[in-house]
Amino acid sequence: MDAAEFRRRGKEMVDYVADYVENIEKRQVYPDVEPGYLRPLIPEEAPEEAENYEDVVKDIERVIMPGVTHWHSPYFYAYFPTAHSFPAMLADMLCGAIGCIGFSWAASPACTELETVMLDWLGKMLKLPEDFLAGTEGKGGGVIQGTASEATLMALLAARSKIIKLIQAEHPDQSEADITSKLVAYSSDQAHSSVERAGLIGGVRMKKILSDNKFSVHGDALRRVIEEDRATGLIPFFFCATLGTTPSCAFDCITELGPICNAEKIWMHIDAAYAGSAFICPEFRPLLNGVEFADSFNFNPHKWLLVNFDCSTLWVKKRSDLIGAFKMEPLYLKHDHQESGLVTDYRHWQIPLGRRFRSLKLWFVFRMYGLKGLQAYIRKHVGLAKEFESLVRADQRFEISADVVLGLVCFRLKGSNELNETLLKRINSARKIHLVPCQLAGKFVLRFAVCARTTESRHVQEAWCHICHLASELLQELPH
Amino acid sequence: MDAAEFRRRGKEMVDYVADYVENIEKRQVYPDVEPGYLRPLIPEEAPEEAENYEDVVKDIERVIMPGVTHWHSPYFYAYFPTAHSFPAMLADMLCGAIGCIGFSWAASPACTELETVMLDWLGKMLKLPEDFLAGTEGKGGGVIQGTASEATLMALLAARSKIIKLIQAEHPDQSEADITSKLVAYSSDQAHSSVERAGLIGGVRMKKILSDNKFSVHGDALRRVIEEDRATGLIPFFFCATLGTTPSCAFDCITELGPICNAEKIWMHIDAAYAGSAFICPEFRPLLNGVEFADSFNFNPHKWLLVNFDCSTLWVKKRSDLIGAFKMEPLYLKHDHQESGLVTDYRHWQIPLGRRFRSLKLWFVFRMYGLKGLQAYIRKHVGLAKEFESLVRADQRFEISADVVLGLVCFRLKGSNELNETLLKRINSARKIHLVPCQLAGKFVLRFAVCARTTESRHVQEAWCHICHLASELLQELPH
Numbered sequence: 040m041d042a043a044e045f046r047r048r049g050k051e052m053v054d055y056v057a058d059y060v061e062n063i064e065k066r067q068v069y070p071d072v073e074p075g076y077l078r079p080l081i082p083e084e085a086p087e088e089a090e091n092y093e094d095v096v097k098d099i100e101r102v103i104m105p106g107v108t109h110w111h112s113p114y115f116y117a118y119f120p121t122a123h124s125f126p127a128m129l130a131d132m133l134c135g136a137i138g139c140i141g142f143s144w145a146a147s148p149a150c151t152e153l154e155t156v157m158l159d160w161l162g163k164m165l166k167l168p169e170d171f172l173a174g175t176e177g178k179g180g181g182v183i184q185g186t187a188s189e190a191t192l193m194a195l196l197a198a199r200s201k202i203i204k205l206i207q208a209e210h211p212d213q214s215e216a217d218i219t220s221k222l223v224a225y226s227s228d229q230a231h232s233s234v235e236r237a238g239l240i241g242g243v244r245m246k247k248i249l250s251d252n253k254f255s256v257h258g259d260a261l262r263r264v265i266e267e268d269r270a271t272g273l274i275p276f277f278f279c280a281t282l283g284t285t286p287s288c289a290f291d292c293i294t295e296l297g298p299i300c301n302a303e304k305i306w307m308h309i310d311a312a313y314a315g316s317a318f319i320c321p322e323f324r325p326l327l328n329g330v331e332f333a334d335s336f337n338f339n340p341h342k343w344l345l346v347n348f349d350c351s352t353l354w355v356k357k358r359s360d361l362i363g364a365f366k367m368e369p370l371y372l373k374h375d376h377q378e379s380g381l382v383t384d385y386r387h388w389q390i391p392l393g394r395r396f397r398s399l400k401l402w403f404v405f406r407m408y409g410l411k412g413l414q415a416y417i418r419k420h421v422g423l424a425k426e427f428e429s430l431v432r433a434d435q436r437f438e439i440s441a442d443v444v445l446g447l448v449c450f451r452l453k454g455s456n457e458l459n460e461t462l463l464k465r466i467n468s469a470r471k472i473h474l475v476p477c478q479l480a481g482k483f484v485l486r487f488a489v490c491a492r493t494t495e496s497r498h499v500q501e502a503w504c505h506i507c508h509l510a511s512e513l514l515q516e517l518p519h
Numbered sequence: 520m521d522a523a524e525f526r527r528r529g530k531e532m533v534d535y536v537a538d539y540v541e542n543i544e545k546r547q548v549y550p551d552v553e554p555g556y557l558r559p560l561i562p563e564e565a566p567e568e569a570e571n572y573e574d575v576v577k578d579i580e581r582v583i584m585p586g587v588t589h590w591h592s593p594y595f596y597a598y599f600p601t602a603h604s605f606p607a608m609l610a611d612m613l614c615g616a617i618g619c620i621g622f623s624w625a626a627s628p629a630c631t632e633l634e635t636v637m638l639d640w641l642g643k644m645l646k647l648p649e650d651f652l653a654g655t656e657g658k659g660g661g662v663i664q665g666t667a668s669e670a671t672l673m674a675l676l677a678a679r680s681k682i683i684k685l686i687q688a689e690h691p692d693q694s695e696a697d698i699t700s701k702l703v704a705y706s707s708d709q710a711h712s713s714v715e716r717a718g719l720i721g722g723v724r725m726k727k728i729l730s731d732n733k734f735s736v737h738g739d740a741l742r743r744v745i746e747e748d749r750a751t752g753l754i755p756f757f758f759c760a761t762l763g764t765t766p767s768c769a770f771d772c773i774t775e776l777g778p779i780c781n782a783e784k785i786w787m788h789i790d791a792a793y794a795g796s797a798f799i800c801p802e803f804r805p806l807l808n809g810v811e812f813a814d815s816f817n818f819n820p821h822k823w824l825l826v827n828f829d830c831s832t833l834w835v836k837k838r839s840d841l842i843g844a845f846k847m848e849p850l851y852l853k854h855d856h857q858e859s860g861l862v863t864d865y866r867h868w869q870i871p872l873g874r875r876f877r878s879l880k881l882w883f884v885f886r887m888y889g890l891k892g893l894q895a896y897i898r899k900h901v902g903l904a905k906e907f908e909s910l911v912r913a914d915q916r917f918e919i920s921a922d923v924v925l926g927l928v929c930f931r932l933k934g935s936n937e938l939n940e941t942l943l944k945r946i947n948s949a950r951k952i953h954l955v956p957c958q959l960a961g962k963f964v965l966r967f968a969v970c971a972r973t974t975e976s977r978h979v980q981e982a983w984c985h986i987c988h989l990a991s992e993l994l995q996e997l998p999h
Contacts, residue, residue, distance in 0.1 A: 040604070040605040040606055040887055041605075042537040042540055042541045042605070043537075044605070045533070045536075045537050045540075045605040045608070045609070046533060046534060046537045048605070049530075049533030049536070049537070049605075049608075049609060049612070050529075050530045050533050052533075052609050052612045052613065053525070053526060053529030053530050053532075053533060053612070054526060055613070055616075056525075056529070056612060056613070056615075056616040057522040057523075057525050057526045057529070059616050059617075060522055060525075060616065061522045070628055070629075072628050072629075074624060074628070074632075074862045075632070075655065076628065076632065077628070077629060077632035077633060077636060078632065078635075078636050078655065081636065083639075084640055084643050084644075085640040085641070085643070085644055085885040085886070085889070085890055086885070086886060086890065087889055087890050087891055088889040088891060088892075089886070089887055089888055089889040089891075089892050090886045090887065090889065092887065094886075095606075095882075095883060095886050095887065099613065102629075102633075103617075103629045103633065103879075104629070105629070106627070106628040106629030106632060107617055107619060107627055107628075107629050107630075108619055108625065108626055108627040108628070109617075109619075110617075110618055110619045110620065110627070111618055118620075118626070118851065121618060121620050121873075122618075123618045124520070125520040125521075125522070125524070125525040125528070125529075126520055126575075127615075128525070128529075128612070128615045128616065129525075129528055129529065129532050131611065131612075131615050132529070132532045132533070132536060132608070132611075132612060133532065133535070133579065135536075135607075135608045135611050135827050136535075136536040136540065136608065137539075137583075137587055137589075137590075138590055138601060138602075138603045138827055138828065139587060139588055139589075139590045139601075140598075140601050140828060144554060145588065146588055146598070147586070147587055147588040147590070148550055148552050148554070148556065148557070148586040148587075148588070149550075149552075149557060149584075149585070149586030149587050150586075150587075152554075152555070152556065152557035152558065152586060153557060153582075153583065155558075156557060156558050156561065159563075160564055160565040161565070163564050163565070164564075175555065175558065185665060185871050185873070186871035186872055186873045187872075188871045188872045188873075189871055192870065196720060199722075214700070215722070216696065216699060216700030216722075217700075219696060219699075219722055220694070220696030220697070220700070231849075232849045232852070232872075233872050236845050239844075239845045240676060240720065240721070240845070240870070241720070241722065242679075242695070242696075242699055242721065242722040285849070285851055286849075286850075286851060341873075347615050347618060348620060348873060348875055349871075349873065349875065364719075365716050365719045365720070369711075369712045369765070369766075370766075370956055370957055370958045370963075371765055371766060371955050371956065371957045372712070372955075373956075382554045390668060390669060390672065390720070390870060391665050391666035391668045391669055391829075392666055392667075392668045392711075392712075392713050393601075393665075393666045393668075393821075393828060393829065395828055395829065399583075402575075403575060405565040405566070406565075406566060406569070406570045406574075406575050407520055407569055407570065407572065407575065408569055409565070409566045409567055409568040409569040409570065410565055410566065410567050411567055411568060411569075412568075412569050475851050475852075476850055476851065476853075477850055477851045478850045483850075486851065
């Protein structure tokens, strides 16, 4: 395919994409296919000879679409949102065309520098403490990671490396393995599975701190465990606080937890993967109070800030902590400017070496929406969640299972877990809307997350009617 | 921006991309900017109000392009290639539009299933042993990782988890920390820095095995170190073989190394990040002989197989080894089919949770080029490298520093390292072409990697004339 054909095919694809987005609500949100559906639809091997583009494109509707879960359908209320916007898609086209691999400043200065400045822009939008910004002389700064899982892992590895160096400076006889075997990291019992996974990867003990009846971790719960662990010779070194947990969007009390971590020399990382986007609104910014005690902070613009996946933003107060964890300098990656202290080589800030020019998406989205446009988007989603909450509360058969703070509503039928499991099964089998469950204090709970950019009040109302209808059917079947 | 505006702006962007690619050789391959160039060119904060798209687009040439290193210019010969093709860009547009996050089968069945089948297609193109294919009943299979760094890390973590379980099954009293402290992993002294980094992240000892005068590791070198280590109580568990090292594209002798690893119960991972693409050509496939002894194999279609970054393909013989390393099942990620054994939940196969629909790129590229088209592309690049090698060999002032097997030529002026450092500095300062160096057996060497899809014989000839001219100037300046 040459440039001339790409001009034609690219424009057709733009129309296909626009059509897909404009008509997405006509598609069934969750597919009917069974496992293994795709393999028989296509050949067993790649073709020897090149095919026609028409044949490839025809297969999108024949092979792919029947098996797609439509995350951007206004009937999709599962998991958390993943972001999707036209400006981000345009930026991604540009990113693909430039196709640079920005592992060092020299590998493409624009790729590195726009990222640093965009992370400063975004930090200012969130009113992050100055310490987290790069500016021209700061010691902190931000970086785009692929996912929050990687950001948590990077923070944990940096913390592990820091504590080992600290201890070895005082006790040069202690081996890394000895120290590691005594390290202990903490997170909420509501934290995302990726936090526990970071501990497994890093080879350190990870303990879950009990959350309260609002699913938040408080200072005394952490303090108690720290004291117990110190008494048995363990070395607490890392705490991952969650702002906006995955099950219920609960918030750990970082104004209490932060000072404890600081006093105990424990690295506090904040995972605000979903909720973080909301902090650009002044009315939600108080939820971030206490960030000044953190060593690192992460959230996913690719969830709720209209920037297509992947774009997970991580800030640190001391970039040297992150870089120090595993800086390596083979000759083939050296360049003239790297010793000047003026440049950022982002490869030291992340697990992978290669990286795309993802900051273009941030730049396009910030400018095409403006701060006000982004705030309006967040508020609209929160409003829709509140609307759904009111509908649930007005129906005596249901209960709300956790405070509705942002765009997630946790609810259930008053009654047994089995009843709610059956309800969810019927909702998802009907294929009209798509939800996933969670477990809260032993209860099976349905999660209603406002996800798609195009979700409007009418969709929420329709979803609620549908749920009510299925619930009524179910309740009527029960023996009285 | 609504769908109607996207139709217009998207088509403009398609033209911009086509123009960029068609005229890329008119742009200076390496930028003139100094560190910090970008920040003063744009505001200090994100705009409050939305801007016009025209203003954003104007800034691409004003702000971004002056700082871009043009990896797809035919004058770019640095690092290794990164892939770039129109079919891959079209597939990426579709991927962005669907915008699903395929962490589980249910999160988008098409995303998971196309990936499994595409990895089988690609495995067959490489003539990988049947064990590595998923098929409908296989125990192996492939997965797309972001980068080779992540693939190596995943393999090392899977190997670590496997050996720990194995030892604990026999010695339940041994703690994970105790065992980890005795583990030792190996790689060539020519291996990529990301391999050493995987060891650091995994918290295990990593030793470099001496390569021979062709920069290849042989069986006896590994065997010697294993014996020494076993004698001192260490537990060898992982060997990362490299096929196509970064400095010189050397090949470890896996037909010797594989049987040793198998006999010693050491996980053998093969990192063929760059060279792997060439194995689709029958004449280069012998370089992969010995893969039958490996537990995992990885290469980057995003380097040399016309699939835009990111797309790093990893195969394992036993998927249970990979999954077993850290499977976690929170309720919000459970789905009906997962216990059936029929489905793949790729989140267990990788570090991040989220993942894009990257297999679309493979599908589009395989079909739009066909196997023959891809083979022709590889052969063309190898031919250009051989052409450059002949030019170097015909000039008595220069020497070839390593066998030219694929698309990389390592060469230098006969003489001191300083002389060659100066030559490289002048080449890169002139900005006509872009190269990076490497170190081979203590010598400073220039690497000439055929990178861009659009590189032709005339560009290689031109590059050589330019290098000769600068070399002549430099040699004339020297005292006789």
